[in-house]
Amino acid sequence: MATTCSQEQLEQMMEQFVTACRDAGLKVTHQRTEIYRQLIRQPDHPTAETLHRRLLPTLPTISLDTVYRTLTTLEEHQLVVRIQTAESQARFEVIYTPHHHLICSRCKRVVDFQWPAADSLEPPATIAQWGQIDSKTIVMYGTCNNCSKH
Numbered sequence: 001m002a003t004t005c006s007q008e009q010l011e012q013m014m015e016q017f018v019t020a021c022r023d024a025g026l027k028v029t030h031q032r033t034e035i036y037r038q039l040i041r042q043p044d045h046p047t048a049e050t051l052h053r054r055l056l057p058t059l060p061t062i063s064l065d066t067v068y069r070t071l072t073t074l075e076e077h078q079l080v081v082r083i084q085t086a087e088s089q090a091r092f093e094v095i096y097t098p099h100h101h102l103i104c105s106r107c108k109r110v111v112d113f114q115w116p117a118a119d120s121l122e123p124p125a126t127i128a129q130w131g132q133i134d135s136k137t138i139v140m141y142g143t144c145n146n147c148s149k150h
Contacts (some may be wrong), residue, residue: 024077035070045091064094100138106147
């Protein structure tokens with residue numbers, strides 16, 4: 001499940017981000033850095049719009065277009081991950097460790113979970129014949145306990 005990280009972990013992840021950007025030939029801009037920092041600080045799988053709203057108090061001139069373009073660039077360089085959901089808006093995250101997602105169909109909350117048994121399964125032969133599999137992600141939909149009570 002997503003949890004916030006300590007200041008030490010945040011600093012370490014930001015150092016890794018700066019190094020990864022430089023290795024990828026990306027400029028380490030203030031906007032890129034703040035978008036990435038926001039994804040680490042509040043790992044609730046926000047949409048681009050949510051990120052934009054959260055960034056406005058500290059970056060009042062940042063546009064929604066800049067947030068979208070930055071997320072696309074970071075995704076292309078595998079620095080953030082886009083979570084495809086049944087909603088029309090994608091969610092974004094920074095990967096700490098390999099994991100999967102539970103998505104509540106009512107409140108739309110996304111929760112991380114680990115499933116080592118599923119991770120170690122080999123794909124069916126028919127899929128293996130397709131080509132090389134680089135990653136496996138499971139997304140499960142249902143109703144969370146909080147929403148079930150209402």
